[in-house]
Amino acid sequence: MSQQESMEQWIHELNNIDDGKMTQKQFKIIEAAIEVFAEKGYAGSSTSEIAQKAGVAEGTIFRHYKTKKDLLLSIVSPMMSKLIAPFIIKNFKEVLESDYPTYEDFLYALMINRLEFVRKHHKIIKIMLQEIPFQPHLQTEFKQHIGTHIFQRLSEIAEYFKSKGEIIELPTQELLRYTASVMIGMIATRFLLMPDQPWDEEKEVRDTIRLIMNGISAK
């Protein structure tokens, strides 16, 4: 599925969260808003520009979204949930045991998965990261999703492998910070710092995971 197609599909999913129906124009509005917000930032964007890019009258935006902020949140909020998606499978422990015999395997799968995710949604993620500092509503959601769900789940995993004697006995928090830093650093490099450079992803991922494991494997 191409990046463009996956974006379209994603926008249609916003739908189900909202109320079940989404007009063609509404779709165009979301699409244009993502474009413009990502390019100029939320505060730097004007609803008139979004309307123009979407090919609708300015009033149409406000028929579907009470305020400009509403429009922002309707785009960014659902992305929060998507962020934690891979961590909310039931029977997580079973999956872990059967699919990921080592921490390294787990990290590898996670990395591939999140790289794909960012590739699909980098614009919305950019908007999200830009606006979290200024939108209390997003801050709350972020803390809830990341702070609660993801951190929780990752802790369990790390402790599981610690108990198996695979990784060193470091405070879980430091361990996760370290792991996350390297992974996020890699993703940021790929998409922010050098988006246009050639990139042997397969190799980069393997090397990066290797480095992480060097840092923390119990032998």
Added chain:
Amino acid sequence: MSQQESMEQWIHELNNIDDGKMTQKQFKIIEAAIEVFAEKGYAGSSTSEIAQKAGVAEGTIFRHYKTKKDLLLSIVSPMMSKLIAPFIIKNFKEVLESDYPTYEDFLYALMINRLEFVRKHHKIIKIMLQEIPFQPHLQTEFKQHIGTHIFQRLSEIAEYFKSKGEIIELPTQELLRYTASVMIGMIATRFLLMPDQPWDEEKEVRDTIRLIMNGISAK
């Protein structure tokens, strides 16, 4: 030196870059602008709010800074240079040899130094990171300073220690990315994610450096 004092001193230094003189009002304007930009973002701030917080008339801002963007750049631009300060000492190699016998020593010193730097200037750094994506002028500067000076210098250092056989033979770029990710991850955790939590800095820094070294030390 307290954080407040260091900020005041820093603002006075902007001075030298500008034209050598800075009135009391001008000082107040910069101080207020940093406050407001950091809180609401550049595009979300109004010059009138800055004027009010600075205790000056609205027109006064424009007597010193031709436009609002000028005001932003006059704050953020000099910070760029500061960022690279520790890397532009002459006789760098000598300093390296005499002061930092190991890569670990170097990382430790760098970490302490940059932590202090961020502690002093976190508001301006926040503004800088927020605005780089939207201000071509800042992007250029950033690429120049980081991409050229810092990356260049860090590469030399990494290669120096590689050649000494202290760290593993990984492409320099990957090595730096890894190192920087872990260090930045730590700083971000400290100042963004959990600014109010208790924090044994000494210990955290040592553990973090240890992890990095685990990842890359050649044995």
Added chain:
Amino acid sequence: MSQQESMEQWIHELNNIDDGKMTQKQFKIIEAAIEVFAEKGYAGSSTSEIAQKAGVAEGTIFRHYKTKKDLLLSIVSPMMSKLIAPFIIKNFKEVLESDYPTYEDFLYALMINRLEFVRKHHKIIKIMLQEIPFQPHLQTEFKQHIGTHIFQRLSEIAEYFKSKGEIIELPTQELLRYTASVMIGMIATRFLLMPDQPWDEEKEVRDTIRLIMNGISAK
């Protein structure tokens, strides 16, 4: 008949004036419009709020009333006629002679009648009074109904009792102004100034009529 019932009946009567048929939706629209216009004023009300309160789609309003102003007039205009209703009985003189031997009797009956009328229709009357200054169409109607019919008829009555020697020889206009002022003052007090206060209506009416008569009875 309760106040609510009388309102419903009244709305159905608008019907006959319009075209003879009135759908359930149309009824709801009128009901909602009265509510909203009375609460926020004509210019301060939005058709969308009326539609919402009526439980119909926005477009439905405009299917029945060409414009928002049309909706207003369809509510207020018929009320004008109602205002003069008690004055347009045929054989008025006969009724006067048989039913109201004195001016006092007449005033008493009128007062009771109009109090009831206002009690039933105070929302529409509020709208009417609010909008007369701004709607030329209503001004014309008002002048015609009040200025012509009511003033005319009241003059006849006043002169009739003057000729009977019951009330003093004052210019009819002054006489009517005086009478109307006291009566309207009483109604306004009851419904505008102190709508929630306990109120011995029987007594208040008798006292008020007494005062009026004191002012003008020929002895």
Added chain:
Amino acid sequence: MSQQESMEQWIHELNNIDDGKMTQKQFKIIEAAIEVFAEKGYAGSSTSEIAQKAGVAEGTIFRHYKTKKDLLLSIVSPMMSKLIAPFIIKNFKEVLESDYPTYEDFLYALMINRLEFVRKHHKIIKIMLQEIPFQPHLQTEFKQHIGTHIFQRLSEIAEYFKSKGEIIELPTQELLRYTASVMIGMIATRFLLMPDQPWDEEKEVRDTIRLIMNGISAK
């Protein structure tokens, strides 16, 4: 002093209430706002029309008045105080005893005074009466000023003359309602119903007062 002059003076007095200074443009804005609000009602007026009539840019209005509602209140609120002015002289009892030997004298003086007042300020009074039902802020002020100050003072006066045996023993509230109704009825007739008709004010006032006294004098 002409009506126009008194209006100008009045606008300048708003000044003292606000903050002591008023620019030429601000004056023009108030002047235009009174004109437009009186003609079209508050909700029916647009700030752009006010700006145009005042000969200023639309932004100028909002430099002086934060919102359109602010502009309204800055015009109407001070009028509330003016309404009660004649009732807040100190030594009121003395004045009463020396200047107004009878209730009739008092009513006459009051009538002349309030007629003059309404003549000067009829536009603002029109705006005030139109907006009181829709502006909670004005409702509060109105209740306070009228309900407390004026009603209080008038009660004292009525009771004073009752105790002197000049007027009949009716509940004070009814007495005042009666008196006020006739007076307001007269003023309303003069300014609302027949503003353009010839009018022998001297005679009308005397007749009206006479009617009132007929109604209530204790013989």
Added chain:
DNA sequence: CATGAATGAGTTTTCATTCAT
């Protein structure tokens, strides 16, 4: 008949910038 998405002109409000004092 009824709907409600869409419109576009209009509304209130904001704001960077200018300029006379």
Added chain:
DNA sequence: CATGAATGAAAACTCATTCAT
């Protein structure tokens, strides 16, 4: 240098009205 009133262009938002379904 400093002020702050004034501007006007643009922003966010509203709303009566239309029209395809």
